[in-house]
Amino acid sequence: MIIKKLALAATAAVAISAALTGAANAQSRDQIRAVGSSTVFPFTTAAAEAFGKDGKFKTPVVESTGTGGGLKLFCAGVGPQHPDVANASRRIKKSEVEQCAANGVTQITELRIGFDGIVFASAKTAAHADFSREQVWKALAKEVPVDGKMVANPYKKWSDIDPKLPNKEIEVLGPPPTSGTRDAFNELVMGEGCSKEVHKILTDKKAAEKACLTIREDGAFVEAGENDNLIVQKLTGNPDAFGIFGYSFLDQNRDKLQAANIDQVTPAYENIASGKYPVARSLYVYIKNAHVGVIPGIREYVAEYTSERAMGDEGYLADKGLIALPKADRDAARSAAVNLTPLQL
Amino acid sequence: MSVAASKSRYQSEEFAARLRRRYAAEQRFKLAGMLAVTLASIMLVVLLGSIVSKGYTAFLQTKMRLEVTIDPALAQERNYMAMLRQALYAQVPEITDRASRRSLNELLSSGAPYELEAMVSKNPSLIGTKQTVWVRADDEVDQFAKGAISRDVPESERRLNDIKIKAIDTLTAQGAISTGFNTTLFTAGDSREPEQAGIWGAIVGSFLTLVVTMLLSVPIGVAAAVYLEEFAPKNRWTDLIEVNINNLAAVPSIIFGLLGLAVFLGFFGLPRSAPVVGGLVMALMTLPVIIIASRVALKSVPPSIREAALGIGASPLQTVTHHVLPLALPGILTGTIIGMSRALGETAPLLMIGMVAFIVDIPGGFTDSATVLPVQIFMWADSPERAFTERTSAAIMVLLGFLILMNGLAVFLRKKFERRW
Numbered sequence: 001m002i003i004k005k006l007a008l009a010a011t012a013a014v015a016i017s018a019a020l021t022g023a024a025n026a027q028s029r030d031q032i033r034a035v036g037s038s039t040v041f042p043f044t045t046a047a048a049e050a051f052g053k054d055g056k057f058k059t060p061v062v063e064s065t066g067t068g069g070g071l072k073l074f075c076a077g078v079g080p081q082h083p084d085v086a087n088a089s090r091r092i093k094k095s096e097v098e099q100c101a102a103n104g105v106t107q108i109t110e111l112r113i114g115f116d117g118i119v120f121a122s123a124k125t126a127a128h129a130d131f132s133r134e135q136v137w138k139a140l141a142k143e144v145p146v147d148g149k150m151v152a153n154p155y156k157k158w159s160d161i162d163p164k165l166p167n168k169e170i171e172v173l174g175p176p177p178t179s180g181t182r183d184a185f186n187e188l189v190m191g192e193g194c195s196k197e198v199h200k201i202l203t204d205k206k207a208a209e210k211a212c213l214t215i216r217e218d219g220a221f222v223e224a225g226e227n228d229n230l231i232v233q234k235l236t237g238n239p240d241a242f243g244i245f246g247y248s249f250l251d252q253n254r255d256k257l258q259a260a261n262i263d264q265v266t267p268a269y270e271n272i273a274s275g276k277y278p279v280a281r282s283l284y285v286y287i288k289n290a291h292v293g294v295i296p297g298i299r300e301y302v303a304e305y306t307s308e309r310a311m312g313d314e315g316y317l318a319d320k321g322l323i324a325l326p327k328a329d330r331d332a333a334r335s336a337a338v339n340l341t342p343l344q345l
Numbered sequence: 346m347s348v349a350a351s352k353s354r355y356q357s358e359e360f361a362a363r364l365r366r367r368y369a370a371e372q373r374f375k376l377a378g379m380l381a382v383t384l385a386s387i388m389l390v391v392l393l394g395s396i397v398s399k400g401y402t403a404f405l406q407t408k409m410r411l412e413v414t415i416d417p418a419l420a421q422e423r424n425y426m427a428m429l430r431q432a433l434y435a436q437v438p439e440i441t442d443r444a445s446r447r448s449l450n451e452l453l454s455s456g457a458p459y460e461l462e463a464m465v466s467k468n469p470s471l472i473g474t475k476q477t478v479w480v481r482a483d484d485e486v487d488q489f490a491k492g493a494i495s496r497d498v499p500e501s502e503r504r505l506n507d508i509k510i511k512a513i514d515t516l517t518a519q520g521a522i523s524t525g526f527n528t529t530l531f532t533a534g535d536s537r538e539p540e541q542a543g544i545w546g547a548i549v550g551s552f553l554t555l556v557v558t559m560l561l562s563v564p565i566g567v568a569a570a571v572y573l574e575e576f577a578p579k580n581r582w583t584d585l586i587e588v589n590i591n592n593l594a595a596v597p598s599i600i601f602g603l604l605g606l607a608v609f610l611g612f613f614g615l616p617r618s619a620p621v622v623g624g625l626v627m628a629l630m631t632l633p634v635i636i637i638a639s640r641v642a643l644k645s646v647p648p649s650i651r652e653a654a655l656g657i658g659a660s661p662l663q664t665v666t667h668h669v670l671p672l673a674l675p676g677i678l679t680g681t682i683i684g685m686s687r688a689l690g691e692t693a694p695l696l697m698i699g700m701v702a703f704i705v706d707i708p709g710g711f712t713d714s715a716t717v718l719p720v721q722i723f724m725w726a727d728s729p730e731r732a733f734t735e736r737t738s739a740a741i742m743v744l745l746g747f748l749i750l751m752n753g754l755a756v757f758l759r760k761k762f763e764r765r766w
């Protein structure tokens with residue numbers, strides 16, 4: 001008896017899964033799918049929700065896969081099994097565009113949606129700090145130039161680097177290498193702040209670049225995981241530590257945290273928007289033109305995303321921590337969204 | 346002679362010392378055991394305490410009472426936000442300038458107009474009348490009402506500016522702000538706005554995933570266990586299979602996700618983020634658990650039952666289906682439920698197949714995009730808004746509730762149907 005039932009259930013299950021497979025192969029999608037950067041994720045999801053609330057289309061599904069992983073999925077091909085939108089916290093690379101083209105994704109629209117600032121923050125209870133990028137680099141690089149030679153980072157305290165800096169142990173919590181925030185930090189702080197002497201000592205360009213970007217591993221820099229909330233919590237418990245994370249987490253926790261000035265500029269909204277604050281990057285959204293008209297709603301979704309009520313100065317994306325582009329750039333994004341101008345690199 | 350010897354053996358100083366040492370060792374062992382149990386329970390209490398103390402406020406939601414005039418012209422153009430704003434301006438008359446009114450607008454949840462619209466479209470006769478409605482307040486008002494935002498810190502460090510706090514005070518004085526049970530948390534899908542976010546979508550997704558998991562893993566797992574235990578010859582091949590099953594039970598779950606990505610999405614072309622794929626992956630993951638538990642349950646049925654059945658002429662198949670399997674069923678069920686509750690708490694394999702995603706719509710079927718409860722917890726934990734912190738803990742409590750329910754069911758079934766020999 002039971003065996004019969006079991007056998008029946010088993011065959012039913014196999015039949016169901018076989019039927020699903022058949023159905024899936026012939027599926028067409030009625031829901032936009034986006035993948036990509038976890039930094040852009042809060043903004044793409046907010047726009048998706050506003051778009052879905054209008055009730056004409058289903059709410060897009062947004063996955064947070066990281067910029068690189070997202071673009072890989074995005075470039076895998078044309079068809080309903082591949083995503084329509086990719087979020088990126090950096091510009092698409094030439095190699096990725098070529099990868100896309102090799103898989104038949106020849107027309108991509110690029111939308112620049114706004115800026116994100118990366119802050120260097122500590123607990124409110126600590127003294128306010130002011131760093132130059134070179135100082136931050138010296139505190140975090142694996143090897144630094146001392147007396148014309150590259151040596152393992154000898155600095156234990158901030159005051160070892162510059163007597164004007166606080167007499168505190170160097171302790172920085174930051175994102176792991178898989179994170180886009182870390183990529184941007186490497187490029188904008190470690191790369192830009194890299195001491196000129198390094199290039200004098202290491203004449204090989206590649207070796208110099210590697211020396212600039214390698215972060216110390218002796219415990220002064222702690223990889224605190226992808227979760228920025230965790231960094232915020234750890235900072236409030238430890239006034240000696242600094243944390244590296246996105247501007248939106250500072251914005252939400254102003255009662256607990258303060259940001260250090262970088263090159264004498266405070267990471268305030270206005271300073272990031274005007275480009276004065278040096279550790280800021282542009283955020284991008286890429287659209288697969290071949291899917292427009294096939295997957296319903298892409299054109300309307302992009303219009304919502306680039307509308308003034310979303311990405312404007314007072315838009316809901318600004319509430320989520322996005323730093324709005326200047327008016328002219330917003331207009332450019334909007335016209336790219338309307339015309340679906342293919343990207344040329 | 347022997348009496349003297351025994352006297353010397355059992356009453357000597359050395360003997361008493363040995364005895365004391367043995368008793369002391371016993372005491373130490375007991376103490377260590379008690380210490381371990383106490384430590385474990387302290388950790389559990391700390392964990393649960395921190396979750397509950399952080400999360401219980403999420404079950405409450407602040408609402409605002411507004412006297413809304415449902416203007417026919419505005420209703421025509423579906424501008425319900427404007428109606429709510431006018432009502433709010435009228436209730437806070439001391440704030441008049443444009444900039445301050447903009448702050449005032451932010452007290453309303455961006456979901457509030459949809460609540461009003463739903464009400465009006467259900468009952469169109471409301472158009473043109475004045476109605477008292479309770480709408481959700483913005484998450485920052487909610488956090489302020491719950492004391493998570495203090496009015497004592499300087500304005501620049503607060504998410505709510507002085508104008509907003511003044512307005513909230515005015516509204517509170519009118520009795521227009523109150524906190525009630527947060528039904529949204531249990532009826533809505535995910536949202537980027539904490540006050541509109543709920544776990545219903547994730548619960549439905551978890552349910553759909555578990556249905557697929559159960560339909561696949563229970564029949565296959567039990568059939569495999571019955572065959573291996575009752576029918577299979579004992580040779581090198583079955584030994585090899587057994588070793589492999591035991592190994593599979595210990596394989597990290599992310600591996601199953603990678604397998605799902607390659608086979609179900611890559612080869613079969615199943616949709617991403619679908620509960621059916623999640624269920625298939627989870628079924629692979631729970632299969633070894635169910636097979637092992639079922640085999641243990643089958644093994645514990647005494648051989649005399651089988652011998653008696655065979656002795657009165659039952660065929661091996663009849664022996665198994667009529668006698669062995671029913672007697673082993675409580676154990677099999679326990680194993681199954683424990684396997685299922687592991688599948689309910691799993692996120693890692695779902696990462697690879699796209700179920701870690703922002704999904705607002707409640708899934709309606711096995712191929713709709715869906716997420717599951719633990720994934721929802723993970724995603725909320727990553728959100729910057731402070732109101733999501735408490736919602737994260739609330740969702741953890743709900744997940745723990747389900748797990749306790751399932752494990753309780755396993756205990757209950759075992760107690761009820763267990764036979765001892």
